[in-house]
Amino acid sequence: MTLKLSVIGTGYLGATHAACMASMGFQVIGFDTEQSKIDLLSKGKVPFYEPDLEELLDKQIKSRRLTFTKDINDLTDCDVHFICVGTPQVKGGIAADLTYVNAALESVAKIVKIGALVVGKSTVPVGTAEKLRNRLIEINPKSDLAWNPEFLREGFAVEDTLKPNRLVVGVTNDNAEEILKKVYAINLKEGTPWVRADLPTSELVKVAANSFLATKISLINAMAEVCEAAGGDVTVLAKAIGYDPRIGNRFLQAGIGFGGGCLPKDIRAFMARAEELGAQQAVKFLKEIDEINLRARQRIIELVRKDLANNLQGKKVSILGAAFKPDSDDVRDSPALDIAAQIQAAGAIVTVHDPKAIENAQKRFPALKFSEGINETLQGSNIVLHLTEWKIYREIDPVNAKALVQNAIIIDGRNALDRELWLKAGWKFRALGRTHV
Numbered sequence: 001m002t003l004k005l006s007v008i009g010t011g012y013l014g015a016t017h018a019a020c021m022a023s024m025g026f027q028v029i030g031f032d033t034e035q036s037k038i039d040l041l042s043k044g045k046v047p048f049y050e051p052d053l054e055e056l057l058d059k060q061i062k063s064r065r066l067t068f069t070k071d072i073n074d075l076t077d078c079d080v081h082f083i084c085v086g087t088p089q090v091k092g093g094i095a096a097d098l099t100y101v102n103a104a105l106e107s108v109a110k111i112v113k114i115g116a117l118v119v120g121k122s123t124v125p126v127g128t129a130e131k132l133r134n135r136l137i138e139i140n141p142k143s144d145l146a147w148n149p150e151f152l153r154e155g156f157a158v159e160d161t162l163k164p165n166r167l168v169v170g171v172t173n174d175n176a177e178e179i180l181k182k183v184y185a186i187n188l189k190e191g192t193p194w195v196r197a198d199l200p201t202s203e204l205v206k207v208a209a210n211s212f213l214a215t216k217i218s219l220i221n222a223m224a225e226v227c228e229a230a231g232g233d234v235t236v237l238a239k240a241i242g243y244d245p246r247i248g249n250r251f252l253q254a255g256i257g258f259g260g261g262c263l264p265k266d267i268r269a270f271m272a273r274a275e276e277l278g279a280q281q282a283v284k285f286l287k288e289i290d291e292i293n294l295r296a297r298q299r300i301i302e303l304v305r306k307d308l309a310n311n312l313q314g315k316k317v318s319i320l321g322a323a324f325k326p327d328s329d330d331v332r333d334s335p336a337l338d339i340a341a342q343i344q345a346a347g348a349i350v351t352v353h354d355p356k357a358i359e360n361a362q363k364r365f366p367a368l369k370f371s372e373g374i375n376e377t378l379q380g381s382n383i384v385l386h387l388t389e390w391k392i393y394r395e396i397d398p399v400n401a402k403a404l405v406q407n408a409i410i411i412d413g414r415n416a417l418d419r420e421l422w423l424k425a426g427w428k429f430r431a432l433g434r435t436h437v
């Protein structure tokens, strides 16, 4: 008999997981406390931008394998419950806020049937899974809890969920692993590596992976700083070190650094948790990683100041990109938006363009001016900042763009534009970590 699954929390992670599991043939019911989300998802509409997700979701809704509800009692007959709620940074601190995870566990604990498995997918501080499992068993002794961290990237969420590069399961017994093997039977058949771990290791895998990725980005951004001081070019340096297979060429794009709803808050929550465990020394380097990352934002503002004779007052600054990365409308901790807001606070007249993230950006920074058109954004500009590497920005013709601006100066905050092309068109071209021409 096919398993019946529930997915608790329908954000990026939950909505994607629910649609993908339904597409694998399971009967899936998504639960959320927000009625507006349930209404949209039930109509096959995704409340955020994620390539390929809406088509997949719509198809699963129409096939009736996927439904959504606000009533937790609708989940009673499910065999497996996935907890996919958010764990944001606490207000006024660096630790993770576990309010939603705890609430999800309390709700599900009351309705789980005998033999059902609750599976946490949210990113949590190590030790959380064991606490949640104890609480679940206290309320409902004939159920069990496992941990199954998620590694999906925004912009590739569907692909990463359907074809993960590994599956990690934190379990306390064989039965829980067997249930999860049934859930992921298709992936296992396709040869996806399967890693069985204990609960704390499975929680740590996620934060260790994110710490590594953040470190890789900050390492290259630190090299960018040295390149600037020494007259080198970090893009050439990255290419050269990336040929070493032990290093690899991915995640070595120097620029304004990492943002989003995961890397920044995950490394901070990791530091907070390590301190509680008395292991703060071991992850002290993450503070440096965070600082290098935040410094990149200041360094680009310095470049802007230099080019505008140290006076931003009344200068027209055009910003290309608001999302924390391309192919996403997510602006959580977006370096691009942070820079835009700081430049505006220094007195400049800032216009921000983004193909997908304007609505979200506007909610976060209502005082910033946003524009739907690239040409309109560039019109009369004193300086242009390329801060999110959307493909459409690489397609801008520098010759045409030059006719629109007042001063042809561009700063490539992502090292993604063709420098030679812009120079040939007569632009002053600046970039982090590259010798300035």
Ligand code: UDX
Pocket: 150, 151, 152, 153, 154, 155, 210, 213, 217, 250, 251, 252, 253, 254, 255, 256, 257, 258, 259, 260, 261, 262, 263, 324, 325, 326
């Ligand atoms: C990340 C992890 O990659 C994913 O495995 C985890 O599940 C969630 O966190 P995501 O937040 O979607 O995923 O974004 P990611 O693609 O990792 O990029 C994070 C940030 O790093 C972005 O702001 C991006 O612009 C920046 N970045 C990435 C760089 O500055 N340079 C790079 O070379 C790569």
